Every structure is written in C-alpha cells, then in structure tokens.
Amino acid sequence: MKKYVIIVAGGSGTRMGNEIPKQFLLVNNLPVLMHTINCFLEYDLNIKIIMALPESQIVFWNELCNTYNFSKQMQIVKGGKERFESVKNALSVITGDGLVAIHDGVRPLVSVETIKLCFETAQNYGNAVPVFALNESVRKIDNEISYAVNRSEFRIVQTPQVFQIKLIQQAYMQQYCKDFTDDASVLERKGIKINLVEGNRENIKITTPVDLIIAEALLRKK
Amino acid sequence: MKKYVIIVAGGSGTRMGNEIPKQFLLVNNLPVLMHTINCFLEYDLNIKIIMALPESQIVFWNELCNTYNFSKQMQIVKGGKERFESVKNALSVITGDGLVAIHDGVRPLVSVETIKLCFETAQNYGNAVPVFALNESVRKIDNEISYAVNRSEFRIVQTPQVFQIKLIQQAYMQQYCKDFTDDASVLERKGIKINLVEGNRENIKITTPVDLIIAEALLRKK
Numbered sequence: 316m317k318k319y320v321i322i323v324a325g326g327s328g329t330r331m332g333n334e335i336p337k338q339f340l341l342v343n344n345l346p347v348l349m350h351t352i353n354c355f356l357e358y359d360l361n362i363k364i365i366m367a368l369p370e371s372q373i374v375f376w377n378e379l380c381n382t383y384n385f386s387k388q389m390q391i392v393k394g395g396k397e398r399f400e401s402v403k404n405a406l407s408v409i410t411g412d413g414l415v416a417i418h419d420g421v422r423p424l425v426s427v428e429t430i431k432l433c434f435e436t437a438q439n440y441g442n443a444v445p446v447f448a449l450n451e452s453v454r455k456i457d458n459e460i461s462y463a464v465n466r467s468e469f470r471i472v473q474t475p476q477v478f479q480i481k482l483i484q485q486a487y488m489q490q491y492c493k494d495f496t497d498d499a500s501v502l503e504r505k506g507i508k509i510n511l512v513e514g515n516r517e518n519i520k521i522t523t524p525v526d527l528i529i530a531e532a533l534l535r536k537k
Numbered sequence: 538m539k540k541y542v543i544i545v546a547g548g549s550g551t552r553m554g555n556e557i558p559k560q561f562l563l564v565n566n567l568p569v570l571m572h573t574i575n576c577f578l579e580y581d582l583n584i585k586i587i588m589a590l591p592e593s594q595i596v597f598w599n600e601l602c603n604t605y606n607f608s609k610q611m612q613i614v615k616g617g618k619e620r621f622e623s624v625k626n627a628l629s630v631i632t633g634d635g636l637v638a639i640h641d642g643v644r645p646l647v648s649v650e651t652i653k654l655c656f657e658t659a660q661n662y663g664n665a666v667p668v669f670a671l672n673e674s675v676r677k678i679d680n681e682i683s684y685a686v687n688r689s690e691f692r693i694v695q696t697p698q699v700f701q702i703k704l705i706q707q708a709y710m711q712q713y714c715k716d717f718t719d720d721a722s723v724l725e726r727k728g729i730k731i732n733l734v735e736g737n738r739e740n741i742k743i744t745t746p747v748d749l750i751i752a753e754a755l756l757r758k759k
Binding site (some may be wrong): 446449454455464470471496519520529531532536 | 567583666668671672673674675676677678679682683684685686687688689690692693694695716718719721722725730733738740743744745747750751753754755758
C-alpha cells in the first residue's frame with residue numbers, strides 16, 4: 316500500500332504578532348515545519364511527502380533547508396488562497412492507488428501512534444480522522460444568547476486525516492464551499508461516513524504565541 | 538462591594554497517573570493551588586478566600602502551607618462528593634451582599650485581566666463567565682455517526698465565573714442535576730441570562746500530565 320502525506324503549510328502568520336509565517340518559526344532550534352515532517356518520517360521512512368506552500372515562500376523554505384541541512388525528499392506544490400485549493404493542488408500530483416494523510420504544517424506534535432492508527436483505520440474503512448474529547452464546559456452561541464450544551468457530544472478535530480486516494484480526490488472535485496473547515500467535511504459532503512479515532516491531545520495547532528510556548532515545552536519532553 | 542473567591546479543589550487526581558491529587562502537584566516548585574490563590578491576591582489583596590477541599594486532604598494542605606511558608610488568610614470548607622456540593626458548602630458560609638468568583642483550583646494561569654473583567658461585568662450585569670473561541674474543527678457525535686458543526690457557534694467555558702452573591706446562593710438551592718457542569722449552568726436553570734466575556738486562552742485546567750507540562754512552561758513565561 317503506497318502512502319503519502321500532504322503537509323499543508325499555508326499560513327501567513329498574521330495571528331502571531333510576527334512577520335515570519337508561523338510554520339517557519341523556530342521551536343527548540345528547528346523550524347516548526349521540519350518538526351512536522353520528521354514526525355511522518357519517524358512513522359515511515361518511505362512515505363512520500365508533498366508540501367503545499369505559498370509560492371512566495373518557496374525560496375525562503377529552500378534557504379531554510381540549506382541552513383538546517385534538512386535534505387528530505389519531497390515534492391513542493393503551490394498553495395492556494397484557501398486551504399481547499401492547496402489540498403486540491405497537492406492531491407492532483409498523486410497518481411495511482413494508496414492512502415494519503417493530509418496534515419497541518421503547524422502541528423509538529425502529532426505522535427507516531429496517532430499517525431499509525433489513522434493509516435490503519437483508513438486502510439480498513441476508507442478514511443480516519445483523529446479527535447479528542449473536551450474536558451471543559453461548552454456553550455453554544457445563538458444570536459444574543461448562549462446556552463450550555465452537553466460536552467460529551469462534541470469532539471475537537473485534529474489532523475492527520477487519512478483517506479483512500481481515489482475517494483478524497485473525487486471529493487475534492489466539488490466546488491469549494493465555506494463550510495469545508497477540514498478534509499473530512501469535504502468527503503462528508505459526498506455522503507460518506509467519517510471514522511473517528513482517538514488522537515493525541517498534545518497534537519496542538521500553532522496559531523498564537525501561547526501555542527508556541529506550549530509546543531516548545533512539549534517538544535522538549537518528547 | 539465585598540469580593541469573595543471560592544476555590545474548588547475537589548479532584549482526587551485519578552487522571553494524572555499519580556497518587557497525589559493534582560491540585561497539590563508542584564509546578565515551578567510551588568503546589569498548583571498556591572499559584573491559583575496567588576492569582577486572586579494579585580488582583581485584589583483584600584479578596585476573601587474560601588477553599589472547598591475534601592476533608593481527607595485538609596491536614597495535608599496545612600502541612601503544605603507550613604512547608605512552603607504560605608500563610609494567606611482563608612476559610613476552608615469541606616468539599617462534597619460532587620463539585621455542586623462543594624460549591625454549595627462554600628456559598629453557605631458567605632453572609633451579606635457582594636460578588637463571588639467561583640474558580641477551579643487547578644487553573645493556576647488565570648490572568649488578572651480576566652479576573653478583573655469578570656468582576657466588572659458581574660457588577661454591572663449580575664454574572665460573568667469567561668470563554669474563548671475554538672481554533673480547530675468540531676464534530677458532534679450522534680449515536681454511531683458524527684458530523685461537522687460550525688465551530689464559530691461554540692465557546693469553551695473557563696472559570697472564574699463571577700456572580701452576585703444572592704443570585705448564585707438562590708440558584709444553589711435547587712436540587713442537584715447531572716447537567717450542571719459549571720456554575721453558570723446552575724444559574725441558567727433559573728432562567729437567568731449568562732453574560733460571556735473574553736477569557737485568557739492560557740487559563741488551562743490541569744487534568745492530565747500533558748497539562749502539567751504546559752502549565753509549567755506558561756508559568757515560567759508569565
């Protein structure tokens with residue numbers, strides 16, 4: 316079974332209070348994106364890596380690879396304006412059968428166990444999405460008011476989301492819709508059931524300076 | 538306006554893989570609970586502190602206070618089997634008017650700004666609850682299936698939740714119900730509108746070993 320991972324590195328970093336896009340920021344002396352890629356190579360040295368990167372950042376990325384002596388084999392594709400477009404571009408370069416993981420570049424703390432579980436489940440059931448339960452109360456906003464909801468009915472969704480290649484390629488032929496917040500929601504629109512698996516809680520998405528401090532601490536303990 | 542804070546320290550620590558209840562674990566060389574108490578004293582040195590603690594842990598707490606030379610004035614009340622009962626016990630020792638914050642003992646990272654905003658809002662509107670928006674996708678579980686929901690409609694709820702004393706005391710006269718996941722849900726059952734304010738994202742609830750690593754990193758940067 317051929318395995319691919321699409322690393323989506325689209326962010327412009329505007330929420331970091333920082334000029335450098337967040338996927339390039341250093342965590343424990345290595346850019347976030349390199350930590351992320353290393354997670355997948357730790358899972359499987361032969362996995363094919365496809366990275367979607369804004370065109371304007373490709374030269375900078377190549378320089379970073381030189382600086383950090385990071386010589387992993389990978390295919391770079393142009394990122395789009397929306398995440399949807401980036402993933403679509405990346406999927407279009409895959410030919411043949413197999414499984415593809417789609418992963419946020421700014422999640423450098425995914426565990427090998429999570430990656431493994433997602434690939435195994437997708438192999439058996441066509442797709443797999445890692446989630447975790449909430450340990451805090453949740454409220455739903457409804458216009459001017461809000462009300463408590465039963466938190467046990469909700470799950471936070473992470474990546475990697477793993478799919479049979481043909482299935483997800485077909486799903487991405489749809490027109491873009493604002494409700495597509497992740498790849499599972501794109502597949503789901505085609506009427507296909509999504510399989511949830513247990514993710515690892517420390518697999519955070521780095522979107523704020525606080526997340527960067529957290530990621531540093533967790534990577535040090537890894 | 539008289540101000541109180543009820544610190545709810547009820548956990549038995551079963552989720553920590555550790556014998557010591559999590560509120561006593563050391564973070565940067567100080568038990569979690571002492572960090573938490575210090576947050577409120579930093580906001581207002583004259584705030585009255587009431588701590589609900591399981592009866593079996595009171596001796597241990599007093600020893601900890603000696604060891605760490607932690608001599609803050611506070612009233613200890615017995616915690617109950619459910620959080621509801623602990624809060625009810627603590628509310629019962631308050632006489633007269635004013636505002637009361639109810640705060641999880643295992644949230645040592647609440648900011649002074651969040652505490653201040655909650656008290657100010659409760660003074661004007663009767664209650665205030667700190668929340669923050671989700672930056673990850675959310676799915677709802679419905680029996681065997683799950684589906685994507687619009688994350689912008691949901692908020693994660695934190696503490697301190699601040700109330701006019703009479704209002705919350707009356708609400709806690711109700712019979713306990715399993716749906717009461719926090720103090721706002723108890724008040725809400727009486728038909729009272731809950732006011733949401735912006736919390737601080739780093740105000741995490743320490744429930745797992747990963748949270749402890751995160752708390753350490755955030756407290757060091759504070």
